[in-house]
Amino acid sequence: MAGFRAIHRVRCEQIWLDDGWAREQLVEITPEGFIAAVGPAGETSVDLLLTGPVIPGIPNLHSHSHQRALAGLTETRTPGKDDFWGWRDLMYRANRAITPDDLESIARCVFIEMVKQGYTVVAEFHYLHHAPGGDRYAQVDEMSQRLWSAAEDAGISLVLLPVLYTYGGFDQQNLKGVQKRFYNTLEDYLILLDKVRKSADGLGNRGYGLAAHSLRAVAPEQLATLDRVSRVDHSGIPFHIHVAEQLNEVEECIALLGARPVEWLCREIDVDHRWCFVHATHVSRWELEAMAESGVVVGLCPTTEANLGDGLFPAAEFVALGGRFGIGSDSQVCSDPARELQLLEYGQRLKYHRRALVMDSDERHNGNALVHRAVAGGSQACGRSLTGITVGAPADLIELDPYSPRLALRSADEALDSWIFSASDNSIRTVIAMGREVVTEGRHAGETVATEQFLNTLKRLTDRLIP
Ligand SMILES: [Zn+2]
Structure with a gap:
């Protein structure tokens, strides 16, 4: 630094x-x-x-830094595709063009934007591992190295979460097209994880954890193995996963695994404080109670969830149950923690026609209550044992x-x-x-330099970002 x-x-x-x-x-x-x-x-x-x-400082518990290149460029109406899955197609198209130099330039810019607005540590949910088409870079952790470097330049602490992404659906289809950049077998993944661990070793501004992309992208046996790896081999490092962001994802999970995503995780895996359930948007009362009791952190990304039309997480009920949450910038439509917390509270106000909801009755200031929870939950999800x-x-x-x-x-x-x-x-x-x-x-x-480099990157990428 x-x-x-x-x-x-x-x-x-x-x-x-x-x-x-x-x-x-x-x-x-x-x-x-x-x-x-x-x-x-x-x-x-x-x-x-x-x-x-x-x-x-506010922890940012969920970031895909490369998506900063696309922020604001997906707001054109495309009939029949104006939903999360249509957006995902555009995002994948953008992913196809990103080189290691591009990733470093984009990440440096967005990490600086984050730190200027009060995020001091960011958990990067990193799945852009390989070259377009799936070829391995000479260094298998090339993209991870670029993220470490970008974070050093920005002065933000980085918790790198290499993501296991093996399948293209609950029915375990092979990954196709740009998804091949994300592909790892469990064995490949553990090699990458070890490299990430070594890069983070002994440095206070670096941390690492495990991540599975989602229940649709990994097999149940892989998840159970990784849970053991987190618990035993890496002394309880964080474990992040996307869950229940989309309704059809919940329906597919019920059809193929016999339970809703959060329900399945809480019943089949011994989830605890190490776990961060990102989004957890669509949950039943039983699932809310199970998450609160197990001590998992729910990773909420309000501006992204609003931008993609995901739905509204029942934050007021969850907080009343003693549940823990933190916030993340996810797709990078916003790099400001204050706006995430504002939207989190406003969503509940609009739903319940009342004010001051994401807090306990014995707390007085809504801003203080929101920040307190985001710091505690975010620190936990970043693997930090001490908070505040x-x-x-x-x-x-x-x-x-x-x-x-x-x-x-x-x-x-x-x-x-x-x-x-x-x-x-x-x-x-x-x-x-x-x-x-x-x-x-x-x-x-x-x-100034980071912005200039980012704009040069964007200039080169723009034609290939959006058709
Ligand atoms: Zn995400």
Whole structure:
């Protein structure tokens, strides 16, 4: 992470700690980027003074960075194909053209967009493993290496989740066309996973986990093996899977596996806190209760789910059951955690004709309640055992801009509410990720070059992105 200033001592006028807001605190940070101490600030000299409200960085638990190239380009009406599956065809067409250089350029740009808006760690659900047509690159982890490199340049921590994608449906058809880029046998996959593990080893800003694309893309035996691998061979690393995003996916699952996707996972696999169920949009009451009891994190991506017309996850009921969730930018139509949380709450308000729903009755500020859950659930899904601004946790801090006209003259909680529900521009002034100052005065040192490279990539790709 050369190029970013290391912060060892930061003084915060208002900071969000486990037991509430505290004033005039000194946060001390180890050279490796973890919080060493938090306590009242004295007269000690500091590297940085933050006068706006300081909150933990937000984890982005579900990203496909390459889809940033397509964001905003799929809004033309195509009769008969204006649904998730029509969008997927377009996305696949775009995937066909992406080279390793392209992936690195696109990922660098979107990772910088993320970190500027308050995400400090991103879990990349990575399935674009091979060359077009399915040929292997000379280095089997070539695409993974490009993602590590892009994240280093952006200063965001990366949790890389190589995805097992073996079949093209619940009936275990072979992958066709562009899907061949995603294909791995279980044996190939475990080799790739080992390479990813080695690349992440010992680095605080790198993590890794397992992922299966979906129940339609892997066989039940593969899933059971991977669950064991996560639990035994990799000491409980995260395990992510897409579930129940589409109604016809639920129907096919019932027809071929005899149960709804979440129900099947909760009955057949010993799911627990390691697991992240991405989307889980279409669930029964029994499934909601089973997810809450097992401790899985539901990965919600509200702007993508809205964009694709997926449906509405019953977030208010899930939170009332004590269920855990985090948020993700998924298809990259939005890189702003505040907008994800706003839409998550607004979906419930529009459904129930009431306000302040994704929170408990003893909580007071909706913004605080949403951020608290996104940080806790997102950290869990990223394999982080400590969450928030606490000793031993990664030093990921974001400062809300005290001079933004939408946040100024408010208490810290009111500013947090305003960030989620009122701010229309980027209201993050400073971002510290793993103890490095990555965003200063709302700017990232690499953004101009990264944007230029991204636009050059896009120029080259555009003709091939959309027919
Ligand atoms: Zn996804």
